[in-house]
Amino acid sequence: MTDALMSAPVAAPQRLESLDLLRGFALCGILLVNIISMGGIWEAYVPMSTPNLENPDWSAWLVQHVFLQGSMRGLFTLLFGAGMLLITLRGGSGKGTIEAADVYFRRCIALLVLGVGNVTILLFPGDILYVYGLSGFFLFAFRAARPRxxxxxxxxxxxxLTGFQGASAYKRAVEAREGRAVAESHLPAERLNSKQREALDAYQAAVxxxxxxxxxRAEQTEQRTGGPVSLLKWSVHTWVDYAASSYTIILVMECVAFMLLGMALFKLGVLTGEQSLRFYLLLMAAGYAVGLSINGAQAVAFWRNDFSPExxxxxxxxxxxxxxxTLGHVGLILTLWKLNAFGFVGTGLKAMGRMALSNYLAQSAITSLLFYGLDLWGRFDWWTLWGIAAIIWVALAIGSLLWLRVFAFGPMEWALRLVAYGKVPAVRRARLVTAP
Known part of the structure; x- marks a missing residue:
């Protein structure tokens, strides 16, 4: 998922602080996106009410759609690509070794297993580790490729992907338009021909x-509050619906595209903070100018057309x-890092980033305990869920700082090393020794 997942942990050299910071920032952002489905109806991409900015949930949706949706996962994926290089190109001629390949592919397999565990043990069917593990198998052949x-x-x-998704969306829009016409005709079902029935079914499914x-909603509420067995069945079924479908192909293509870009940005010194302050300012301005304009236009179009499937x-x-x-986020975070503007917040983010895998899974564990163990599922609006996410950020940051005072890396990073290298790694931090 990030280089904390993919690389052997090191003693955090100065140039890698930027990666730790980006990982920590991405962890915080991805929880804001995930917690809406963790604490409420899974399929509810938008609030369960008529669009109205006077409703706080809708203002939260607007912030999420424009600034967070897709981009936080994009940032995670860039960092996965960078982390792949930290494994395969470390210390040699840049072409990798059979030992590096062995470690790398073991880690990919371990991510697949951890992803399944996130679904079945921690009860989060929106896990991304499984998809990252699949995507990682396609990356190794590109390890020595030039940035261009x-x-x-x-x-x-x-x-x-843009062409395919555009064509698919256009096809669905035509079907929805035809289905709406059938629905508005109020014809009895027995008078509809096969084409009209298909169009109507497509329209109703889109709505x-x-x-x-x-x-x-009632059925899902019963499943997610009906006890451990019912909840496990819901989680597995929800995950299988996309993990065993053609949608996974789209997700893997997305991830590979962003991973390759992350590899390029790592080789060019962008993700490691080696570029100038002016470069990161321009990256932030250009990325946000393009991304926020497109996302904002999407939000306006959805809003004005009542989220029509057409x-x-x-x-x-x-x-x-x-x-x-995503690129705007990179530019923003590394601009602030260059200006030393983070203070103690940056210290917490970097600690979270060094334990990215542990903290990602900890998010699932904490939210499952809160929403299922304490019977709090379905009780909060969007902004309250975001407030809970902020409390979790603080808890994970403090926990990470305390843990790293004693240990060299997080517990899940230790387990990943054990699988990848086939030997028990030392877990405690090495003490600094001053030479006489």
């Missing part, structure tokens, strides 16, 4: 995707929009 080749391949994949029906252009621009905002 990596960027071109990444751009090509994003262009293919339900935006707002789950009352029956669907919209297609807004959905076709998803990849470009999230890419722009």
């Amino acid at each position: 080749a990596l960027i071109l391949t990444s751009v090509l994949l994003i262009a293919l 339900a995707a935006r707002q789950p029906t009352r029956e669907a 919209l297609w252009l807004s959905r076709a621009t998803y990849e470009v929009g999230r890419l722009g905002v």
Whole structure:
């Protein structure tokens, strides 16, 4: 998922502080996105009410759609690509070794297992580790590629995804338009031909995707509050619905595209903070100018058309929009880092970033305990859920700082090293020795 997941932990040299900071920032952002589904109806991408900015949930949705949705996962994925290079290109000629390949592929397999564990043990079916593990298998062949080749391949994949998703969205929009016409005709079901029935079914499914029906919400509520067995069945079934479907192919293509870009940015010294302050200011300005404009236009289009399934252009621009905002985030965080503007907040973020895998899984564990163990699921609005997320940030930052005062790396990073290297690694921090 990030270089904390993919590389052997090191003694945090100065140039890697930027990666720790980016990881910590991404961890915080991804929890803001995930906690809405963790603490409420899973399929509810938008609040369960008529769009109205006077409703706090809708203002939270607007912030999420424009600034967070897709871009935080994009940042995680960039860092995964950078971390891959820390394993395969460490110390040698830049071509990697069979030992590095062995370690790397063991880690990919371990991520697959951890992803399944996140779904079945920690009860979070939105896990990304499984997809990252699958995507990682495609990365090794690109380990020695030049930055230009990596960027071109990444751009090509994003262009293919944009074209495919645009065509698919347009097809669904046409079906929805035809289905709406059938619904508004109020024809009896027995008078509909097969094409009309298909169009009507497609339209009704698209409407339900935006707002789950009352029956669907009631069924999910029963499943997620019906005890451990019922909850486990719901989590596994929800995960299998996408993990065993063609949608996983799209997710893997997305991840590979962003991972390749992350590899290029690492080789160019962008993610490691080696570029100038002016460079990061320009990256922030350009990334946000493109990404926020696209995401903002999408939000306006959705809002004005009441999230109609007949919209297609807004959905076709998803990849470009999230890419722009992701790069804007990189520019912003590293600009502030260059200016030493983070203070104690940066210290906490870097500690969280050094334990990225442990903290990612800890988020699932904490939210499952809160929402299921303490019977708090479905009780909070969006802003309250974000407040809970902020409390979790603080807890994880403090916990990470205390842990790293004693240990060299997090517990899950230790376990990952054990699997990857096939031997028990030392866990306690090495004491500094002053030479006489």
